Amino acid sequence: MKTSSFYRIVRQLPNFISGKKMLKVFGFVSRNSNLTHDEYRAGHVGYHNSYGRRLNNIRGYILNVRSNRDLGKDFSKSSLIKHITKAEPDDFDTQWDGYGQLNFDNLSDYQNARGPARDRPGVNGLEYDDMVGKVGDDFKYLYSGSPFQFSVDEHLQIAVRRPEKKLFKLVQFIKRPDSLSPILFRSYLSGRYCSQLAQMTGLKGLILNLRSSLDVMTGFFGPDSEGFTPEGKKRRNSFYSSWDAMIEYWFEESNDFFSGRLNETMNNRLNSMEQEFVASSFYREVDETVAVIPNRHWPPDFYHR
Numbered sequence: 300m301k302t303s304s305f306y307r308i309v310r311q312l313p314n315f316i317s318g319k320k321m322l323k324v325f326g327f328v329s330r331n332s333n334l335t336h337d338e339y340r341a342g343h344v345g346y347h348n349s350y351g352r353r354l355n356n357i358r359g360y361i362l363n364v365r366s367n368r369d370l371g372k373d374f375s376k377s378s379l380i381k382h383i384t385k386a387e388p389d390d391f392d393t394q395w396d397g398y399g400q401l402n403f404d405n406l407s408d409y410q411n412a413r414g415p416a417r418d419r420p421g422v423n424g425l426e427y428d429d430m431v432g433k434v435g436d437d438f439k440y441l442y443s444g445s446p447f448q449f450s451v452d453e454h455l456q457i458a459v460r461r462p463e464k465k466l467f468k469l470v471q472f473i474k475r476p477d478s479l480s481p482i483l484f485r486s487y488l489s490g491r492y493c494s495q496l497a498q499m500t501g502l503k504g505l506i507l508n509l510r511s512s513l514d515v516m517t518g519f520f521g522p523d524s525e526g527f528t529p530e531g532k533k534r535r536n537s538f539y540s541s542w543d544a545m546i547e548y549w550f551e552e553s554n555d556f557f558s559g560r561l562n563e564t565m566n567n568r569l570n571s572m573e574q575e576f577v578a579s580s581f582y583r584e585v586d587e588t589v590a591v592i593p594n595r596h597w598p599p600d601f602y603h604r
Contacts (some may be wrong), residue, residue: 321358321403321404321453322402322403322404322405322408322515323400323401323450323452324401324402324403324409324448324449325399325400325401325448325450325510326400326447326449327395327398328343328396328397328398328441328446328447329393329394329395329396329444330397330441330443331440331441332443333440334441336396339364340364340396342441343441344362346437347435347441348362349435350434350435351434351590352590352591353416353428354401354413354416354431355408355414355416356404356408356412357401357403357412357591358402358403358591358593358598359400359591359592359593360399360402360589360590361399361588361590362399362587362590363400363470363585364397365392365584365585366584366586368584370469370582374553376554376557376561379560379561380582383560383570383580384580384581384582385580386581387579387581388581391472391541391581394534395447395538397585398585402593402594402595406513409515410518410519413432413434415431416431416432418431444526444531444534445525445527445531445535446526447526448516448519448526449510449511449513450511450513451508451509451511452511453507454509455506456493456496456505457497457503457505457506459503459504460504461503465586465587466550466551466587467549467550467553467556468547468548468549468585469547469548469582469583469585470545470546470583470584470585471545471546471548471580471581472545472581473543473544473580474541474542474543474577474579474580475544475577476578479576481543483576484543484544484576485509487572487575488507488544489509491572492569492572495565495568495569496548499555499559501555501556502548502550503549503550503551504548504549505547505548506546506547507545508546509543509544510539510542510543510545541579542579553584
């Protein structure tokens with residue numbers, strides 16, 4: 300085993316030793332048409348997050364808002380993005396403005412999270428707050444339609460190490476070719492492909508997320524939600540048809556990513572694999588807000604948040 304490979308494995312060991320498999324849910328949202336992108340950002344990060352972070356038994360809560368910067372225009376090495384982009388769908392950004400990540404220990408905790416939380420100080424101690432169950436009750440003001448909520452199978456390649464400052468976060472959307480089975484697609488991405496990506500210099504985190512078929516909308520949203528209407532299902536399925544997996548990258552700064560992909564050996568290997576088992580691949584920068592740091596350890600036998 301090469302020395303570099305050995306240290307990469309050792310660096311990831313604590314996550315496999317002390318961590319555990321959790322339920323991870325993504326919720327993609329499109330802003331209300333009455334809001335600008337920045338007004339939506341302020342409402343989601345400020346008001347909505349203040350309730351979302353208090354959901355019962357929540358174990359992680361991260362909001363990602365699509366950056367105002369255009370990867371294809373606003374960076375000195377933007378030409379590289381066009382080089383590594385493959386079959387990007389038209390008008391993709393009209394379908395979303397941000398996505399939230401929710402972590403729970405299990406499906407039951409997730410489905411029961413939207414109840415009054417007993418965490419509001421009162422004259423007799425902690426009291427129940429009904430607004431937590433409604434997650435601020437601002438859906439109709441903040442969003443256009445229901446969130447696209449789905450579970451993902453998480454493959455933690457490099458645990459995220461966040462300093463006390465904003466990191467450059469990039470997400471890569473990938474679609475499976477019709478000719479490749481879902482099992483092989485998952486195997487190739489989580490194995491050969493991510494093993495190569497993990498060697499990029501300056502990585503502060505690398506996570507592969509593969510969308511699963513588990514229904515996490517029923518039981519979390521009311522049966523009268525827009526997402527369950529024929530129009531809502533059509534809108535959601537159209538969005539899903541553009542991609543099957545998402546890779547999240549964290550870097551100290553944007554040049555670390557561009558320099559890594561400009562490496563001739565790295566580029567040749569990744570391009571070769573993308574030709575073989577990727578139908579579509581495209582990138583977006585997102586601004587990350589961590590409301591509850593994901594905690595994959597076993598929960599204690601007492602109240603925790």
